[in-house]
Amino acid sequence: MAKIKVYTLPTCPWCMKLKAWLVEKKIDFENIDVSSDSSAVEEMTSKSGELGVPQTEINGKMIVGFVPEEIEAELAKMSKTKKTKK
Amino acid sequence: MVEIIYETIIIGAGIAGATAAIYASRKRMRFELISPDAGGQMMASGDILNYPGIVKTTGVEFSDAIEKQLQFNGVKLKKESVRAVKKKGKNFIVTTDKGEYETKTLIIATGARSRKLNVPGEEKFARKGVAYCSICDGPLFSGKRVAVVGGGNAALEAADFMKEIASKIYVIVIGEKFIGHAYLMEKIKSNPKVETIFEAETLEITGDKLVKGLKYRRKGNIKDILVDGVIIEIGRVPNTDLFKDVVKTEPDGHIAIDCQMNTSVPGIFAAGDCASGHEYQYVIAAGQGCMALLKAARYIANQKQ
Numbered sequence: 001m002a003k004i005k006v007y008t009l010p011t012c013p014w015c016m017k018l019k020a021w022l023v024e025k026k027i028d029f030e031n032i033d034v035s036s037d038s039s040a041v042e043e044m045t046s047k048s049g050e051l052g053v054p055q056t057e058i059n060g061k062m063i064v065g066f067v068p069e070e071i072e073a074e075l076a077k078m079s080k081t082k083k084t085k086k
Numbered sequence: 087m088v089e090i091i092y093e094t095i096i097i098g099a100g101i102a103g104a105t106a107a108i109y110a111s112r113k114r115m116r117f118e119l120i121s122p123d124a125g126g127q128m129m130a131s132g133d134i135l136n137y138p139g140i141v142k143t144t145g146v147e148f149s150d151a152i153e154k155q156l157q158f159n160g161v162k163l164k165k166e167s168v169r170a171v172k173k174k175g176k177n178f179i180v181t182t183d184k185g186e187y188e189t190k191t192l193i194i195a196t197g198a199r200s201r202k203l204n205v206p207g208e209e210k211f212a213r214k215g216v217a218y219c220s221i222c223d224g225p226l227f228s229g230k231r232v233a234v235v236g237g238g239n240a241a242l243e244a245a246d247f248m249k250e251i252a253s254k255i256y257v258i259v260i261g262e263k264f265i266g267h268a269y270l271m272e273k274i275k276s277n278p279k280v281e282t283i284f285e286a287e288t289l290e291i292t293g294d295k296l297v298k299g300l301k302y303r304r305k306g307n308i309k310d311i312l313v314d315g316v317i318i319e320i321g322r323v324p325n326t327d328l329f330k331d332v333v334k335t336e337p338d339g340h341i342a343i344d345c346q347m348n349t350s351v352p353g354i355f356a357a358g359d360c361a362s363g364h365e366y367q368y369v370i371a372a373g374q375g376c377m378a379l380l381k382a383a384r385y386i387a388n389q390k391q
Contacts, residue, residue, distance in 0.1 A: 012222045013129040013146040020150075035225035051226055051296055051315075052213035064213065 004029045004071075005057040007044040011035075014066040015054040021068060027075070029056075092116050092189040094382045095180050097168050098325075100126020101368050102358025103195035104152045104161075105375030106382075111159040113383055118187060119156075120164045120180070125149035126197045127359070128368075132221040132247075137368055148368075171332050176389070178353065190389070191353045191382040194333075194341060195375055196325040198359040198366070203235060203318055207291030215297025217317050220244035227252050227315040233300045235288050236319035237261050242270035244319045249277045256311055257282040258302055291316050324360040336362050347378040355382050 006022070006029050008015035022029050034040045034053065045051050048062035056063040058074040096106045099121035107119040131145030143151070156163070166182035171192065173179075180187045200218035202208060208216055217223035220234070224247055232252045234244045237259035245257050257274065262284055264271050274280045283304065290301040292310070299312050324339045334342045334350035341349055341356040343363065349356050355378035358364070358371035 009222070009225045011132070011225055013125075013131070013144075013149075014222070016146045017129070035228060038228060041226055041228075045296065049295060050213045051215055052217070052223060053226065 004075075005032060006030070007032050007034050007040065007053055007055040007057070009033065009035050009053050012053050018054045018056070018066045021066070027071075090116065090188070091177065092118060092187060093386055094191040094193055094379070095120060095178070095187055095189040096193045096195060096379075097121065097180070098126065098195035098197055098358070098360070099124045099163055100195065100197045100358060100371065101128065101152065102126075102197070102371040102375035102378075103193070104156060105372045106193050106195060106357065106379040107161045108155060108159050109376055109379040110383075111161050113379075115383065117189075118164050119161055120166050120168060120182060120187075122165055122167045124153055124156075124163055128152075130219045130222060134368065168328060171329060173332075173351075176353070190386050191355065193375075193378045193382060194326075194329055194349070194354065194356040194360060195358045195371075195378070196328075196360045197371075198322040198324045198364070200318065201321045201323050203288055203320060205288055205290055207293065207297075208318070211291055211293055211297045211316075214295065215293060215315050216291060217315060218319070220247045220317050220319070223315075224248050224251055224317065229253050230314040231312060232256070232315040232317060233258055233311060233313045234317045234319060235300075236321070237264050237266070238319070238321060239266040239270060240321070241319040242266045242274060244317050245274045245280055246270060248317070249274065249279050252315075253279070255280045256300075256313065258286045258288055258300070259284045260287055261285070322359065322366065324364070326360050340364055346381050347374055348381065353382075353385060355379075 032040050044055055050064050056071055059078055063070045093115045094117045096103045096119045110117040128145040128149040134143045134148055166184045168182050170181040178189050178192050228251050231254040233256040234241050235258045245255050248255050286302040286304045288302050292299040299310050300316055301310050326335055326339050326341055333354055336342050340362045341360055343356050343361045347355040347357055357374035357378040359366055
């Protein structure tokens with residue numbers, strides 16, 4: 001499964017939901033706590049133009065908010081691309 | 087095409103709607119729980135310390151527990167958005183983005199949402215520095231300057247929460263004084279980072295890609311402050327726009343109910359923050375959700391007689 005990056009805050013309820021959902025779905029992810037790293041806030045905002053969490057980065061695409069359907073669709077696209085390459 | 091006539095349709099899956107659904111399931115009623123998402127305003131709550139039987143929880147934990155309780159009781163949320171409700175004889179037709187449902191009774195439990203300021207820049211900079219939940223988004227402004235707009239408890243709590251995070255907090259209050267708990271006022275009054283500006287009307291939120299400032303008018307003078315974030319805490323409005331032509335609503339938009347959760351239309355009940363008498367408390371919403379369901383069941387039983 002492709003590694004994805006999530007930008008979160010420890011106090012944000014939807015961030016907690018997102019992380020719990022990723023764990024439940026056994027989707028490997030890197031968590032970036034933007035509360036402890038102001039450069040991460042800038043990085044996130046420069047990529048999406050949005051100052052809000054959670055945000056999920058998959059294959060260069062930023063998904064703002066907790067939108068499981070979009071994350072699944074993006075992961076499916078990636079796995080399809082990988083299979084085609086083989 | 088309508089094939090099943092439900093005994094009740096519950097619109098909204100916050101604590102009021104979820105409670106109604108748990109009771110409906112335990113009474114083995116034919117029902118649906120319809121909402122585009124689950125959890126309602128629990129998802130914007132921090133610590134919950136006043137729900138009887140639970141010493142301490144958080145909005146997310148509470149929402150998870152309720153979701154598990156729904157699953158335990160076999161309730162499956164229909165993730166659909168209600169578009170319209172209309173009467174059909176004694177029954178009601180609920181139209182969603184995905185289908186149409188006929189029901190003998192209806193429980194409206196659609197909750198409330200943050201009130202907007204309706205000033206230029208608010209919409210443009212939403213999620214770009216404008217926030218409505220300090221717990222959710224506040225830490226994004228670590229070491230930065232923020233404005234909290236509002237003069238009630240929610241604004242005071244936001245200012246208190248932000249004082250550990252932001253470098254400077256302006257509290258913009260339209261009135262002459264705060265309307266909130268004295269202990270909260272004390273907490274922010276004594277903090278040098280917090281500057282309260284009373285009798286200040288917010289005129290505009292400014293910026294380029296992100297928020298850069300806020301413009302306000304005080305005693306005829308227009309002033310600008312430089313801020314990176316604007317947290318708006320000016321109360322809530324009920325999610326009742328869809329029902330204003332269906333049931334009687336109060337001037338502030340809440341659905342008028344009596345002490346048995348009856349609305350102005352027999353067979354339609356309302357519960358929680360969308361209904362009159364609201365105090366924005368989980369325990370009240372849960373109790374009202376329960377009452378609405380029990381009264382709906384009684385209404386159906388009386389119809390059969």
